[in-house]
Amino acid sequence: MELKDKVAAVTGATSGIGLAVAHNLRSAGMKLVLTGRREERLKKIAAELGQTAYVAGDMTDPAVPGRIVQKALSEFGRCDAVINNAGTIEMGSVEEIDIDRMCEMVRLNTEAAFRMIYVALRHFRSVGGGDMITTSSVLGKTVRPRFGAYAGTKYAIEGLCEGLRKEMAGTGIRVMAVQPGLVMTELHDDWEVHPKDAQGMKTPLQPEDIARSVRFMLEQPDHVVIPQLMVLPAEAEI
Numbered sequence: 001m002e003l004k005d006k007v008a009a010v011t012g013a014t015s016g017i018g019l020a021v022a023h024n025l026r027s028a029g030m031k032l033v034l035t036g037r038r039e040e041r042l043k044k045i046a047a048e049l050g051q052t053a054y055v056a057g058d059m060t061d062p063a064v065p066g067r068i069v070q071k072a073l074s075e076f077g078r079c080d081a082v083i084n085n086a087g088t089i090e091m092g093s094v095e096e097i098d099i100d101r102m103c104e105m106v107r108l109n110t111e112a113a114f115r116m117i118y119v120a121l122r123h124f125r126s127v128g129g130g131d132m133i134t135t136s137s138v139l140g141k142t143v144r145p146r147f148g149a150y151a152g153t154k155y156a157i158e159g160l161c162e163g164l165r166k167e168m169a170g171t172g173i174r175v176m177a178v179q180p181g182l183v184m185t186e187l188h189d190d191w192e193v194h195p196k197d198a199q200g201m202k203t204p205l206q207p208e209d210i211a212r213s214v215r216f217m218l219e220q221p222d223h224v225v226i227p228q229l230m231v232l233p234a235e236a237e238i
């Protein structure tokens with residue numbers, strides 16, 4: 001679609017991939033609604049970008065997805081795309097992972113992502129079209145030891161998106177998932193050993209690499225859909 005003057009909501013836009021997507025889509029002329037819990041960051045980013053509104057809140061609050069779509073409609077009169085990106089990671093063997101933190105991750109990566117899709121879908125249905133891109137992961141397609149719980153949340157996303165894409169065939173609603181490999185963001189900030197070092201990787205992805213891919217998916221003409229786009233560091237052996 002032609003992006004100029006269209007409206008996109010981007011969840012998890014206070015850092016990392018979501019922030020880079022916001023910059024990229026804004027440079028393409030889109031108007032934005034950004035979300036995250038850190039309101040000060042949202043305020044600053046919105047002021048820098050211009051034509052950008054925000055909703056501060058926890059995505060696991062079931063009311064938040066509806067507030068995001070409503071914000072797009074009240075500020076800009078339309079909502080053409082949702083980049084369903086907020087997420088977190090808990091790593092650990094199934095025997096040792098902190099079960100409560102794991103369940104928080106499931107609530108955010110899976111339940112909240114599903115609710116966002118559910119709400120956006122109703123709006124897109126009412127206007128006869130729209131684009132939905134959810135940030136999955138390469139770990140939505142393959143699993144490694146100690147990443148089973150995280151991969152489970154992303155496999156769930158893949159299943160939902162693929163089922164929904166088929167249900168929406170021919171409706172004007174495009175359902176897509178982007179599947180990044182290792183990206184340098186705040187996601188691994190509190191890890192004792194960064195996965196880049198654990199994997200001996202020299203040149204992991206940057207958030208802008210994923211932002212370019214998201215824009216590419218959105219810019220396809222209406223008769224084209226890219227259901228999944230995996231984006232890996234060229235040196236990845238996964």
Ligand SMILES: NC(=O)c1ccc[n+]([C@@H]2O[C@H](COP(=O)([O-])OP(=O)(O)OC[C@H]3O[C@@H](n4cnc5c(N)ncnc54)[C@H](OP(=O)(O)O)[C@@H]3O)[C@@H](O)[C@H]2O)c1
Pocket residue numbers: 011012013014015016017018035036037038057058059060085086087088089108135136137138179180181182183184185186187188
């Ligand atoms: N980095 C990677 O290697 C990689 C690889 C594959 C897939 N991914 C996926 O990419 C997505 C973005 O992650 P990232 O790498 O960009 O990490 P990040 O820099 O940590 O960004 C995560 C974003 O999600 C938001 N968020 C976290 N918990 C939230 C909550 N409970 N409610 C609302 N917003 C919340 C954060 O904002 P606040 O803290 O302000 O709430 C932040 O904007 C995630 O879905 C992740 O699984 C990342």
